[in-house]
Amino acid sequence: MQRLFFSRMAIASSAGIGLEASLDALRERRSGLAPCRFETAELETCVGQIPDERLAPVRADLAAFDCRNNRIAQLCLRQDGFENAVIESRERHGAGRIGVFLGTSTSGILSTELAYRRRDPASGALPPDFRYAGTQNSFSLAGFVQSYFALTGPAVAVSTACSSSAKVFGNAARMIAAGLCDAALVGGVDSLCLTTLYGFGSLGLLSASPCRPFDAERDGISIGEGAGFVLLEKSDAHAPPDAVRLLGIGESGDAYHMSSPHPDGLGARLAMERALKDAGTTPQAIDYINLHGTGTRSNDATEDKAVFALFGGDAPCSSTKGWTGHALGACGAIGAIISALAIERGFLPGSVNTRTIDPSMKARYLLENRPARANLVMSNAFGFGGTNCSLVLGRAGG
Amino acid sequence: MRVFVESVGILAPGLAGWAASRAVLAGTAPYRASALQLPSLDVLPAVERRRTGLPVKLAIAVGQDALVGSARSGAELPTVFTSSGGDGEIIQEICVTLAGTERQVSPTRFHNSVHNAPSGYWGIAMQSRAPSTSLCAFDWSFTAGLIEAATQASVAADAVLMIAYDLPYPEPLRGVHPVSAPFGAALLLTRDRDSRSIAGLELVVNRDRSRTSRHDDAGLESLRRGNSSARGLPLLAALARQRPDDVVLEYVAGNMIDVAVSPC
Numbered sequence: 008m009q010r011l012f013f014s015r016m017a018i019a020s021s022a023g024i025g026l027e028a029s030l031d032a033l034r035e036r037r038s039g040l041a042p043c044r045f046e047t048a049e050l051e052t053c054v055g056q057i058p059d060e061r062l063a064p065v066r067a068d069l070a071a072f073d074c075r076n077n078r079i080a081q082l083c084l085r086q087d088g089f090e091n092a093v094i095e096s097r098e099r100h101g102a103g104r105i106g107v108f109l110g111t112s113t114s115g116i117l118s119t120e121l122a123y124r125r126r127d128p129a130s131g132a133l134p135p136d137f138r139y140a141g142t143q144n145s146f147s148l149a150g151f152v153q154s155y156f157a158l159t160g161p162a163v164a165v166s167t168a169c170s171s172s173a174k175v176f177g178n179a180a181r182m183i184a185a186g187l188c189d190a191a192l193v194g195g196v197d198s199l200c201l202t203t204l205y206g207f208g209s210l211g212l213l214s215a216s217p218c219r220p221f222d223a224e225r226d227g228i229s230i231g232e233g234a235g236f237v238l239l240e241k242s243d244a245h246a247p248p249d250a251v252r253l254l255g256i257g258e259s260g261d262a263y264h265m266s267s268p269h270p271d272g273l274g275a276r277l278a279m280e281r282a283l284k285d286a287g288t289t290p291q292a293i294d295y296i297n298l299h300g301t302g303t304r305s306n307d308a309t310e311d312k313a314v315f316a317l318f319g320g321d322a323p324c325s326s327t328k329g330w331t332g333h334a335l336g337a338c339g340a341i342g343a344i345i346s347a348l349a350i351e352r353g354f355l356p357g358s359v360n361t362r363t364i365d366p367s368m369k370a371r372y373l374l375e376n377r378p379a380r381a382n383l384v385m386s387n388a389f390g391f392g393g394t395n396c397s398l399v400l401g402r403a404g405g
Numbered sequence: 406m407r408v409f410v411e412s413v414g415i416l417a418p419g420l421a422g423w424a425a426s427r428a429v430l431a432g433t434a435p436y437r438a439s440a441l442q443l444p445s446l447d448v449l450p451a452v453e454r455r456r457t458g459l460p461v462k463l464a465i466a467v468g469q470d471a472l473v474g475s476a477r478s479g480a481e482l483p484t485v486f487t488s489s490g491g492d493g494e495i496i497q498e499i500c501v502t503l504a505g506t507e508r509q510v511s512p513t514r515f516h517n518s519v520h521n522a523p524s525g526y527w528g529i530a531m532q533s534r535a536p537s538t539s540l541c542a543f544d545w546s547f548t549a550g551l552i553e554a555a556t557q558a559s560v561a562a563d564a565v566l567m568i569a570y571d572l573p574y575p576e577p578l579r580g581v582h583p584v585s586a587p588f589g590a591a592l593l594l595t596r597d598r599d600s601r602s603i604a605g606l607e608l609v610v611n612r613d614r615s616r617t618s619r620h621d622d623a624g625l626e627s628l629r630r631g632n633s634s635a636r637g638l639p640l641l642a643a644l645a646r647q648r649p650d651d652v653v654l655e656y657v658a659g660n661m662i663d664v665a666v667s668p669c
Binding site (some may be wrong): 139160209267 | 406420440453456467489490491496499501502503504508509511512515516517518520521522524525526528529531532533534535536537538539540541542543546550552555557560561576577578580582593610612621656657658659660662
């Protein structure tokens with residue numbers, strides 16, 4: 008399939024707003040997780056929350072899209088020169104030739120939760136100022152971003168729980184290969200809301216302390232919010248020689264259970280195998296794996312089984328959820344961007360909060376940050392419904 | 406972009422499966438909007454079946470309807486699910502719970518609230534580990550699903566099953582996202598023409614078109630207008646007529662998609 012390169016990327020999470028701030032947090036081992044004070048939630052858990060004062064209302068002409076999810080999107084679009092890069096790309100390719108493929112699981116459901124508190128006591132009707140299409144509907148994010156840049160190419164929201172914003176890289180690669188667009192704005196945004204906080208709480212999956220992926224005493228996730236965007240362009244003469252490239256993508260299903268992963272990590276392994284095959288490479292060539300690593304007992308154990316079965320104990324790997332929390336529908340894009348930074352900056356992130364690696368784990372899990380040249384990196388994102396997606400990224404000359 | 410249709414599924418009021426609906430869609434039998442009866446979902450284990458809501462049942466049933474006309478196994482086919490709104494009943498129940506004082510969200514409702522719930526249950530039902538995606542493009546979800554499935558069939562897979570579904574939301578959500586009647590459609594698309602192909606489709610994005618295809622029959626036109634997934638009805642009707650036709654479907658950002666249908 009068409010080889011694409013990361014023309015520009017931008018990131019925003021509780022660990023950092025922008026690439027440099029996020030790198031600083033990684034290097035200084037500064038987690039973005041803190042005890043939950045979100046909205047009216049009364050839960051003993053930690054969250055990765057972007058401070059409310061950083062979330063300005065969306066641009067006035069796009070007010071119909073105003074909600075926490077799109078405010079996070081806008082904050083991220085305005086980092087790292089991303090906005091200008093998209094505008095330049097639009098001038099180069101034309102507004103109709105840039106696709107928008109974005110993942111989200113929450114979308115703006117928080118707006119609906121708040122509207123339900125303001126139902127008309129007599130009729131039960133939602134308040135007249137509630138705007139469903141621009142907020143809660145899963146397409147809201149893609150519609151907002153497409154409108155933000157006045158783009159008119161293909162656009163769609165992928166909403167496959169926690170694999171959403173990894174899978175969009177596949178949508179972009181296929182659409183560009185089929186000639187429907189020449190460049191693509193991909194990524195994902197998820198925002199804190201009561202549905203995910205109380206929902207994961209009901210499943211007993213929230214940790215009371217900051218999540219500790221792969222720790223012997225790990226006891227659940229910390230929910231995070233955030234955004235990651237990547238401008239993907241064709242690898243042609245325009246690409247810088249050391250650009251990070253999207254080399255492979257693997258998607259699979261577990262065919263097992265809605266909220267528990269396959270006990271042997273069968274679906275996860277298939278996704279990784281397919282990504283390696285798509286990239287035309289072997290497990291031995293992978294220098295680092297950014298794991299899904301959410302911090303639940305079963306997720307980490309099954310991912311470890313799948314990674315060990317495929318890579319043995321050789322490939323360094325870690326989860327960065329200890330920094331950002333589990334950003335659900337945005338975690339695929341955030342993981343891909345951290346993986347790209349590992350390649351660009353020669354830096355393998357370890358794991359914060361994790362103290363003692365679970366002795367039953369067999370993969371080569373990194374606790375400490377490590378300087379290392381990484382030419383080929385894998386990034387994993389798995390989700391409810393047994394959906395799995397792995398990406399392989401690499402340096403052009405690698 | 407050129408692909409072939411191998412088989413079709415449809416479930417809606419008065420349209421109980423592709424075989425039973427072809428004459429109605431072709432215009433040789435009258436359309437009567439009788440209540441939709443969903444077939445029993447015996448492909449799912451009983452414990453899973455009890456947990457599923459109507460959107461999951463509709464999506465799986467219409468996908469199975471498309472498999473009837475194909476020799477392919479559901480275990481092997483990549484799938485593209487698309488819906489403008491997913492499961493409104495669950496959203497309603499969770500939001501009512503969260504607006505109250507006791508915020509006891511049901512764990513089953515929560516894991517079923519994901520937009521990819523039908524895809525997850527389809528995988529369990531078919532024992533499929535094939536790639537599957539779940540899309541939303543608001544009122545243009547059918548077209549977005551069709552384009553993604555055709556793209557996959559062109560560049561990534563030999564055959565892809567697309568499943569579009571939408572059901573009425575309960576009040577008060579119905580007021581902000583009106584869906585008039587349940588509707589599900591499935592298209593099994595292939596890269597190459599073979600002995601089972603019923604039609605070729607040539608898809609072109611066209612910004613100059615201003616008018617989407619409509620139905621002369623008032624009942625079918627009302628169904629088309631009232632449900633995002635039913636915006637694909639004119640394409641299904643063209644496939645039922647088995648005559649060359651040009652169908653125009655609305656797409657995102659003011660685009661239209663021309664679909665040239667040529668029967669095999």
